[in-house]
């Protein structure tokens with residue numbers, strides 16, 4: 308069984324449902340998302356194409372101004388046909404280039420989002436199930452599915468705006484100042500007011516978006532947590548109390564969302580006001596110039612109708628990138644909040660033993676010897692060590708029971724052997740090779756973990772046994788069903804079960820977990836954590852029988868309170884109670 312599957316079956320994971328509010332807002336490490344987001348050449352290409360498309364408006368404006376000027380001066384309609392056709396052709400070209408740019412940007416951004424999601428899932432899979440600081444599953448799901456999606460508009464809209472903001476206003480200023488330095492000066496005067504106000508609003512927008520996203524995450528976590536515990540809530544008559552808490556959470560989310568919306572409206576109103584002011588001032592100046600009331604500001608000459616029109620057509624386009632920036636500013640705030648949420652999610656202190664390098668050499672080919680030498684282990688944020696100078700040798704093919712009172716460290720020892728947590732000092736070796744980041748992946752491929760609460764997915768029994776492992780054939784699965792005495796269950800349920808194993812008894816669910824391990828011929832070491840807990844005597848006996856069948860030609864270490872099960876093992880090790 309792979310590490311991810313093993314992870315789902317540990318007690319720590321099972322307890323996760325009761326952890327409703329774990330703070331994930333400790334500190335932000337930018338190192339996780341940065342490598343993916345800082346290397347997106349498609350965004351640059353697409354943005355440059357979109358800027359080029361916007362620059363075409365300068366040519367179109369020039370042609371329109373020229374045509375109207377000609378029409379007003381000698382009144383020949385024929386002279387405007389060619390400029391009009393050119394404007395149309397340029398319009399088509401502009402739309403085409405803009406479309407290509409948008410497509411490149413969208414594809415790049417979409418790909419980046421998928422990579423971020425995959426990388427986050429990968430990082431979460433390497434988080435130790437014993438980490439008590441894990442964010443609730445609802446929060447993780449909300450961040451990966453919902454909040455990561457907010458990065459898409461940020462990449463899609465903010466990045467082209469950055470380029471346009473530099474290229475378009477500079478080009479327009481150059482053209483306008485060519486005809487009138489005063490009109491250019493008016494534009495220069497109005498432009499900085501917008502970014503200044505935008506920046507002031509932007510700081511608040513980012514904070515508001517972050518707060519909103521955290522609220523969305525907490526509400527999802529709350530909802531998932533309570534849905535999981537719906538039966539307990541009903542049986543303890545806590546439905547009303549839960550509904551009230553949910554309503555309060557929804558109300559808080561509504562308020563946070565309204566704050567974000569208010570800021571978005573305020574920022575676009577500010578921008579509209581200043582850009583309208585800028586355009587109006589240019590229009591007033593050009594109007595008075597054409598009327599002859601103002602004679603300065605045009606390099607000692609008087610503006611012609613064509614020049615005046617050209618400036619007037621360019622003035623709104625000067626503010627367009629700033630307007631786009633305003634629209635994208637909110638996307639930037641949500642996107643940055645999404646990135647920060649991903650960075651927080653990917654941050655963890657407690658990892659399983661893991662390395663990205665696959666070392667096939669350590670894969671086991673026979674029942675291994677397991678050697679534990681002088682280990683010291685203490686859980687994070689606890690005061691008493693679980694193991695101090697502890698040693699144990701398990702012979703190849705041996706069936707060993709770990710017996711001991713609750714809290715004596717049986718599950719912890721199995722977690723150490725599965726590489727789900729690393730020891731503080733001492734050594735764990737499998738067939739003489741030390742268990743480490745480099746070797747754990749390969750060992751885990753030959754290792755199976757059977758917990759007391761195996762996680763079962765809704766679907767067929769066979770797909771639950773296969774767990775997506777392509778190397779397992781249908782024959783392996785049929786054999787495992789037979790060995791685990793599940794043939795009757797498969798026939799009875801028409802092969803399908805509900806979420807969380809609905810429709811199966813506790814004993815059947817455990818036999819299914821054993822079948823998962825049995826189906827994999829590469830399994831040589833079986834770690835079982837209280838497989839007979841909470842079962843009646845008859846069912847416990849049946850599960851014990853199946854476990855022994857699974858353990859044939861394999862090394863088995865089983866943590867248990869069940870003396871009956873322990874008595875069937877080759878050796879029993881008793882762990883001491885902790886003070």
Ligand SMILES: Nc1ncnc2c1ncn2[C@@H]1O[C@H](COP(=O)(O)OP(=O)(O)OP(=O)(O)O)[C@@H](O)[C@H]1O
Nearest residue numbers: 319437438439686689712713714715716717718719
């Ligand atoms: N993830 C964790 N973080 C901190 N402490 C933990 C964690 N898991 C277990 N502990 C503590 O470590 C000690 C050993 O726990 P462990 O679950 O290994 O005992 P156990 O012998 O398997 O108990 P049981 O038979 O009740 O399952 C206990 O004191 C427990 O409180």
